[in-house]
Amino acid sequence: MKILVINAGSSSLKYQLIDTDNEAVLAKGNCERIGQNGAFIGFKTPDGKKINRKTQMLNHTQAFEAVKNALIDPEYGAISDLSEVSAVGHRVVQGGAYFDKSVLVDNSVINKIRELAPLAPLHNPAHLQGIEACTRVFGPKVPQVAVFDTAFHQTMPEKAFMYAVPYKYYEKFGVRKYGFHGTSHRYVSEKMADLMGRKKEELKLITCHIGNGSSITAVKGGKVIDTTMGLTPLGGFMMGTRSGSLDPSVITFIAEKEHLTPEEMSKILNKESGLLGISGVSSDDRDVCAAEADGNMRAHLAHEMLYYQIAKYIGSYYVALGGCDGIVFTAGIGENQPMLREKVCDYLECLGVKLDKEFNKQATCGVTGTLSTPDSAIRVELIATDEEMVIARDTRAIVEAL
Numbered sequence: 001m002k003i004l005v006i007n008a009g010s011s012s013l014k015y016q017l018i019d020t021d022n023e024a025v026l027a028k029g030n031c032e033r034i035g036q037n038g039a040f041i042g043f044k045t046p047d048g049k050k051i052n053r054k055t056q057m058l059n060h061t062q063a064f065e066a067v068k069n070a071l072i073d074p075e076y077g078a079i080s081d082l083s084e085v086s087a088v089g090h091r092v093v094q095g096g097a098y099f100d101k102s103v104l105v106d107n108s109v110i111n112k113i114r115e116l117a118p119l120a121p122l123h124n125p126a127h128l129q130g131i132e133a134c135t136r137v138f139g140p141k142v143p144q145v146a147v148f149d150t151a152f153h154q155t156m157p158e159k160a161f162m163y164a165v166p167y168k169y170y171e172k173f174g175v176r177k178y179g180f181h182g183t184s185h186r187y188v189s190e191k192m193a194d195l196m197g198r199k200k201e202e203l204k205l206i207t208c209h210i211g212n213g214s215s216i217t218a219v220k221g222g223k224v225i226d227t228t229m230g231l232t233p234l235g236g237f238m239m240g241t242r243s244g245s246l247d248p249s250v251i252t253f254i255a256e257k258e259h260l261t262p263e264e265m266s267k268i269l270n271k272e273s274g275l276l277g278i279s280g281v282s283s284d285d286r287d288v289c290a291a292e293a294d295g296n297m298r299a300h301l302a303h304e305m306l307y308y309q310i311a312k313y314i315g316s317y318y319v320a321l322g323g324c325d326g327i328v329f330t331a332g333i334g335e336n337q338p339m340l341r342e343k344v345c346d347y348l349e350c351l352g353v354k355l356d357k358e359f360n361k362q363a364t365c366g367v368t369g370t371l372s373t374p375d376s377a378i379r380v381e382l383i384a385t386d387e388e389m390v391i392a393r394d395t396r397a398i399v400e401a402l
């Protein structure tokens, strides 16, 4: 069964066509600058050539048209007819407390995604545009499924998801921890159980998704008991441009001193902080690594802070879980930055973690495997995440049950 996986942002639209029979990625690409000048679609041809095509994309419907044309392109297309696409799976960032699993999109689901837009103003409206444009281009008969970043985290107990602010804000506005990257944490935690040859029900795992956005999750018996991101993806530890959690007074203090509006303050915390804010170099860890190697002390400090914050969260989740059988590193930095894994694991020696330093150095750019030594008290693993595959699998399961 061929499933089209869509990740629609406000000005971009990423897609993958996946054959779920053999889990092969048949086509992959992205539309950029939707609604702006210079819009284009980029995709790889079956023989690996990269194509960038300028196309007018005033809105998401035109972007979907461009995706359709790329999929059935006589020269580069992965399919000959659109009817080969059995269903479409959409990534949706915020599912609130409504969704603890993926669902078939219908009017009530659309209304709930819309209702949750205040909690994810940059994402949920864009996902809805994607869903509506998809209906227009593919027709209403093609089933669409929503897969939520928040769903896997819905098993968190109240004591983990509540904030100690007046209870009325939870009741009035749903102010609580939701968690994000759930699709990735679910994928790597299930894969870890497979690799360990154990049932997920009997495992205590800590999964570290370290990318441009980052989060760590504690998974007990296959269910999330805590995660670092919160009401929004700003919570937790420092990321590419996000601050992570702070003493809340830091925010009111800076806002008062600089006479900032909530929006201006939010921009500083979301776009100008993290690795970028401390290093002053870049939000991209490759640039921060290069600067550190050149002797840039602020780049060095940014890394020292990041390693320390990750290790502290792993330590606290070790206690929350009451022990730990496995730690997983994944996502852009987790999969490609051996130094980060080594420094974090140095902190974890007190928990009996022993890193195979030689293999860890080689484990980058697609090399995955067990990072710990056989006598390590906790198995440490590098697993490449694959959120699109989870979306395709969920979509297939829901469509087959119709």
Ligand code: ADP
Residues within 6 Å of the ligand: 210, 211, 212, 213, 214, 240, 283, 284, 285, 286, 287, 331, 332, 333, 336, 337, 365
């Ligand atoms: P996103 O959160 O946008 O999905 P990614 O998971 O792609 O982000 O992670 C992006 C981060 O991963 C960047 O900081 C980038 O520097 C880092 N990264 C990606 N590839 C490599 C690599 N080959 N070597 C070192 N760092 C990498």
